[in-house]
Amino acid sequence: MTEFGKPLRATETRIPGLVLWDLTVHGDSRGWFKENWQRERMIAAGLPDFGPVQNNISFNDAIGTTRGIHAEPWDKWVSITTGRIFGAWVDLREGTTFGTVFTAELDPSRAVFVPRGVGNAYQTLEPDTAYTYLVNDHWSPDAKYTFLNLADETLAIEWPIPLERAEISEKDLGHPRLADVVPVPPRKILVTGANGQLGRALRAEFGDGRHVEFAARDDLDLASSDLVTARRWRDYDTIVNAAAYTAVDLAETPEGRRDAWAANVGGVAALARVAAENGIALVHVSSDYVFDGKLDRPYREDDPVSPLGVYGQTKAAADAVVSTVPRHYIVRTSWVVGEGKNFVRTMAGLAARGIDPRVVDDQVGRLTFTSEIARGIRHLLDTRPDYGVYNLTGGGEAMTWADVARAVFELAGHDPARVSPVSTTEYYASAEGPVAPRPSRGVLDLAKIEATGFVPTDAGETLRDYLASEER
Structure with missing residues (x-):
């Protein structure tokens, strides 16, 4: 009864x-x-x-x-x-x-x-x-x-x-x-932009997990009207969007502006729709460029955005779109270094060729290797803390770009004094094309993600390991 x-x-x-x-x-x-x-x-x-x-x-x-x-x-x-x-x-x-x-x-x-x-x-x-x-x-x-x-x-x-x-x-x-009985596998994780710097780091982090799929641009067109039917989306638990337009200076040109908004906002909006309609968690990678760099303390996740240039504007707009997805992680990072052409590899090459560079010393931040971003994303997906925004960068003391260049020279066995400091204005004075404004301070507060049990790796240690692996 x-x-x-x-x-x-x-x-x-x-x-x-x-x-x-x-x-x-x-x-x-x-x-x-x-x-x-x-x-x-x-x-x-x-x-x-x-x-x-x-x-x-x-x-x-x-x-x-x-x-x-x-x-x-x-x-x-x-x-x-x-x-x-x-x-x-x-x-x-x-x-x-x-x-x-x-x-x-x-x-x-x-x-x-x-x-x-x-x-x-x-x-x-x-x-x-x-x-x-x-x-x-x-x-x-x-x-x-x-x-x-x-x-x-x-x-x-x-x-x-x-x-x-x-x-x-x-x-x-x-x-x-x-x-x-064949056990039911977990719902799948889809990584978009899988051939980019972060995508390759995510491949290394997740390995051969059979519940993880990797999609390059040719495999999944985020601009297609068929995106909503491109997969049986209810079989997916999480989408990690590693695709992005990152040509900061080119974004200031008319063509670059269109491309940046299409990739960083249009593509993200399409994924957000798929995620919201199918109960999927969406992981979106953001940037310190959503801030103007005027704060004299590290930026927290709840600080209001105030982007200076087109790239930062598109990232801030994407953050707002992703925040409407019920299950979302916005991973805000800075000064990203991954496979392929990057600042660290450029400085190491200049040191080896005997070239003494002039490097900006009035921008402050922390290096973040793509392996660290991938590790942090894996941590969020494994532990599932409250959804929202999480700052994620390398740990340790903040540095200027000139500090980083000197560290590269020294670790590579060269005299760090060969690096000459210069202001951002001086460095770009002779630039032929448009130059995007940069935040002068892009240091992000890591207390929130640390409270979830994630321990950021000191960026200096990762830099040393990175250069050692380049020599092998």
Whole structure:
């Protein structure tokens, strides 16, 4: 019999993410009423904001109707409209809890949240039972399901009505035993811009993880109107956007301005739409160029943006777009060094050729190697702290570009005094093309990401290791 008046309450189970919920049912002589799904209250109570898009009802005439253990590629909110069931859930996801079983009875006053990859089965305990479930993806013939036999001996589920007396389909009777089930892999991570400097560092960080996909520009066109159908997006948990227009000075030209806005804002907006519509976490890499560099302290994540040039404007605009995605990480960094042409490699080459450079000494920041950005992104995805903006740069003391150049000379075995300091104005005085304004101070406060357990590597140590690897 349905219990009236219970408060809304969640109860964790031994299967991670599978949560039983007591629902408040109001009843009298006329019948009863309940809020079967109330997004605001339930999210406040701890239910994931799983974004249901379809509501299904399975009506069962007789006691003992038994429906098989199916793990589907979506999350489910299961409740009972009339009647009562015995439910059995089995974790069929990759990991240490594979094969874990949980059982419970459900009636109209009790519901359960079933995460993707957890097998779900039930047996009716009363006639005319209506089993209702919300799912966060539309049914598709292309969706991949995982099945498990109801009578698997290793699970030893104690069905109230023995299976030989229950009403079961031939299909459910023929499903494989646990030993033959291929575990459900985690939702995938997609890295865009996979052939760029950061993309290559992310390849090295994630290695050959089979749930990680890498897409270069030719593999995924962010400007295409077909982007929304380019993948079965509900199979993805996270998009890491490593694609960006970074030609800071060229962005000040008419053509460069168009290209920068198209790549850094148009492309990001398209990904943000895909992410928001499909419950995907979006990782976006931002820049210290969103600030004007006038603060005499390190910039915090909540400081207002004030970009000086086109590149900074496009990055600030993209930050605003990404912040509208419910699940997002904006990773703000500075002075990026990766594979290919970069400042460190240029200085090392000048030192080796006997050329004494003039280097800017009135811009202050921290070097950030792409390997450090990749490591930080991996940390955020592994630990899943609160969504939002996180500063991520190399650690250690702030330096000027001239300081960095001297460090490169010294580490390469050359006299650092060969580097001559010069102001930004003097350095660009003879430039032939447009020059983008630079923030004079791009030092970012790292306290927020450090509070998540991430320890930034000292940029000086990474610089030494980088130059050592270049010599090999």
